[in-house]
Amino acid sequence: MSFEITRNIRDGRLGNLKTKSGIIKTPLFMPIATRGVVKTILPEEIEKIGFEMVLGNTYHLWLKPGTKLIKKYFKGLHSFMNWNKPILTDSGGFQIFSLGERARINFGKSGVKLTEKGVYFTNHENGDKYFMTPEDSIQIQLDLDADIIMCLDECPSYPCDHERAKKSLELTIRWAKRCKDYFDKKTRVSRKKPLLFGIVQGSNYKDLRIKSAKDLVEIGFDGYAIGGVAVGEPREKLAEILKWTLPYLPKDKPRYLMGLGRPEEIVTGVLTGIDMFDCVIPTREGRHGRLFAWKKDPNKINLITDKDFYDSINFKKACYKDDLNKINEFCKCPLCQNFSRAYLRHLFSVGEPLATRLASLHNLNFYYKLMKVLRKTNE
RNA sequence: GCGGCUAUAGUUCAAUGGUAGAACUCCAGUUUGUGGCACUGGCCAUGAGGGUUCGAUUCCCUCUAGUCGCC
Numbered sequence: 001m002s003f004e005i006t007r008n009i010r011d012g013r014l015g016n017l018k019t020k021s022g023i024i025k026t027p028l029f030m031p032i033a034t035r036g037v038v039k040t041i042l043p044e045e046i047e048k049i050g051f052e053m054v055l056g057n058t059y060h061l062w063l064k065p066g067t068k069l070i071k072k073y074f075k076g077l078h079s080f081m082n083w084n085k086p087i088l089t090d091s092g093g094f095q096i097f098s099l100g101e102r103a104r105i106n107f108g109k110s111g112v113k114l115t116e117k118g119v120y121f122t123n124h125e126n127g128d129k130y131f132m133t134p135e136d137s138i139q140i141q142l143d144l145d146a147d148i149i150m151c152l153d154e155c156p157s158y159p160c161d162h163e164r165a166k167k168s169l170e171l172t173i174r175w176a177k178r179c180k181d182y183f184d185k186k187t188r189v190s191r192k193k194p195l196l197f198g199i200v201q202g203s204n205y206k207d208l209r210i211k212s213a214k215d216l217v218e219i220g221f222d223g224y225a226i227g228g229v230a231v232g233e234p235r236e237k238l239a240e241i242l243k244w245t246l247p248y249l250p251k252d253k254p255r256y257l258m259g260l261g262r263p264e265e266i267v268t269g270v271l272t273g274i275d276m277f278d279c280v281i282p283t284r285e286g287r288h289g290r291l292f293a294w295k296k297d298p299n300k301i302n303l304i305t306d307k308d309f310y311d312s313i314n315f316k317k318a319c320y321k322d323d324l325n326k327i328n329e330f331c332k333c334p335l336c337q338n339f340s341r342a343y344l345r346h347l348f349s350v351g352e353p354l355a356t357r358l359a360s361l362h363n364l365n366f367y368y369k370l371m372k373v374l375r376k377t378n379e
Numbered sequence: 380g381c382g383g384c385u386a387u388a389g390u391u392c393a394a395u396g397g398u399a400g401a402a403c404u405c406c407a408g409u410u411u412g413u414g415g416c417a418c419u420g421g422c423c424a425u426g427a428g429g430g431u432u433c434g435a436u437u438c439c440c441u442c443u444a445g446u447c448g449c450c
Contacts, residue, residue: 034413055412094412102414155412199412230411259412280413287416288409318405348416349404356416 015275017254019086019147020192021078024052026254026275029266029371030088031364032283035060036070036081039283040357041364043083049361050368053086053147055278058140059095063123063130067143076145088278089146091137091179093153093199094227094259099124114154114171134175135182138196142186146194150225151179153199158232165203172201173215180219195222197256203228204237206244213248223254226274230260238265242272263292263310263370267303270374282363287356289316289348292366293328298373310366315359320345333365334358 016023031038031046034057038046046054056077061070074080077087100110102124111122111129118133134152141149153172156165176198187193198216202208216224226245229238242257249255256276257269266277282292293311294301301309315327323341335344335358347355 032413039413039415057413060413088412090412092412098412099414150412153412225412227412256412261411265411279411281411284410284413284417287414288418289416290410314408317407351416353416 015254017275019053020194021084021086021147022052024086025375027270027371027374028053028276029367030055030276030278031367032057032278032280033081033083033087035064036077038360038364039287040353040360041283043081045361046083046364047085049364050372051085051364053088054083056081056087056089056144056146057092057095058089058137058144059092059099061089061144062092062132062140063125063128067140071143071145076143078145086147087144088148088276089141089144089150090258091141091150091152091199092132093119093137093150094155096121096132097155097157103127116171116174119152119154134178138179138182138186142183142194148195148197148223149183150197151176151199151221153201153227155201155228155231156203158203160203162203162205162208165201165205165208168203169201169208169212172199173212173219176216176221177219180221197221197223197225197254199225199227199258200245200249201228204233204241209241209244210248213245217248217250221253223256223276224249225256225258227258229257230265235265239268239272242269242274246273263367264307266367266370267374270377271304282367283360285312286359286361286363289355289359290314291327291344291359291362294330294366294369297330298369301373303373303377315341315344316348317345327362328366331362331365331369333362335362 015026017026017028029051030053031051033054036056038054061067061077070077070080078084096112096119100112100121103122104110107122107127109122111120113120118131118136120129120131122129132152137152138149152175154168156168160168180196183196198219198221200209200212200216202212213224226242229241238260246255254275255273257274258278260266260269260277260279262281269277291313293313295309295311303309320341323345325341327336327341327344339358344355344358347358
């Protein structure tokens with residue numbers, strides 16, 4: 001397990017991340033395969049675009065189909081979903097809290113209850129009651145045979161006062177220690193160990209972010225994630241939080257900004273020193289008709305100086321009904337190579353599933369190209 | 380030709396002698412460790428003419444259009 005820095009981008013790094021399923025280039029973006037599938041997209045298509053790692057979700061996969069099936073009959077998520085490159089699994093912490101709101105809508109109450117030992121929550125789809133400890137989360141992720149696994153954390157929403165944020169991150173730190181202890185015990189004899197990442201919390205308070213980072217580093221992880229970002233705080237807070245936190249994280253370990261983001265936020269992240277990203281934006285917005293388009297040739301863009309490099313266009317709009325142009329002249333995806341704006345708008349307007357597939361493929365191509373350009377920046 | 384029925388938003392349908400509602404479309408916005416096609420807003424209507432009435436989209440008459448039945 002190592003993180004080899006090969007080049008510098010300003011304060012950040014460009015490197016190779018070694019996992020048990022292979023060495024992959026950073027900075028990288030992970031498409032989200034919550035339920036063991038990047039919605040509507042085949043693994044071979046993900047790989048063809050260039051992505052080297054996807055994100056699976058402990059929460060969803062635990063509820064359905066359950067780890068018994070995946071572990072016993074498939075020996076892990078790779079074989080189950082037919083993806084043999086690296087997989088990162090989220091711990092489930094974020095979903096228990098973010099989907100608590102959905103459970104509230106469906107069943108009248110969120111059902112989320114935190115205790116020192118673990119968290120009680122309600123399945124947002126059918127109302128079933130569950131209890132998960134930090135140890136459970138690690139065990140599920142080991143059963144899924146992920147390459148990078150995350151500590152169970154509490155992710156408070158915004159706004160969150162200082163006292164609550166402090167209590168929350170202290171619980172997250174105690175849970176992180178338990179995750180690490182359990183992980184070490186369970187992987188002592190393993191030849192191919194996954195990497196275990198800790199998650200920095202602390203809302204948007206400088207002292208708490210620093211404390212969180214220091215305490216995690218003291219426990220010692222294979223990588224460090226920045227969590228609790230893009231939960232409703234003002235956008236300009238992102239760069240601030242990164243600048244507070246990153247100096248306290250070891251330079252020879254990968255840093256992962258959880259859940260982000262928009263293209264310009266990913267640029268900010270890379271330039272500040274983030275190595276890994278994941279986000280629902282390319283796939284979810286694609287499914288809803290919004291597509292990213294380069295304003296100029298991405299191979300000629302300087303992302304350090306050029307802040308206005310793309311458009312985000314809603315192709316459900318009637319103004320594209322008779323638009324015979326390609327979606328984006330700079331894109332090499334199947335949609336842009338073969339179809340018109342009018343055709344895509346038609347597919348969306350009649351609700352054909354191919355619309356969401358083509359749009360997801362397009363946006364994933366955009367995000368991959370963005371990462372590729374960022375890896376070349378200041379080469 | 381005779382008789383019945385209908386006429387409300389771009390479309391399909393509500394309601395009412397006193398501010399005309401909904402769904403879809405359309406228009407705008409939202410989506411950040413996934414919501415399987417979502418969410419939040421917004422625009423747009425009583426076929427035409429006359430009568431009764433303080434007031435008619437509503438009741439009455441004529442016309443027009445559609446629709447069904449009969450010859």
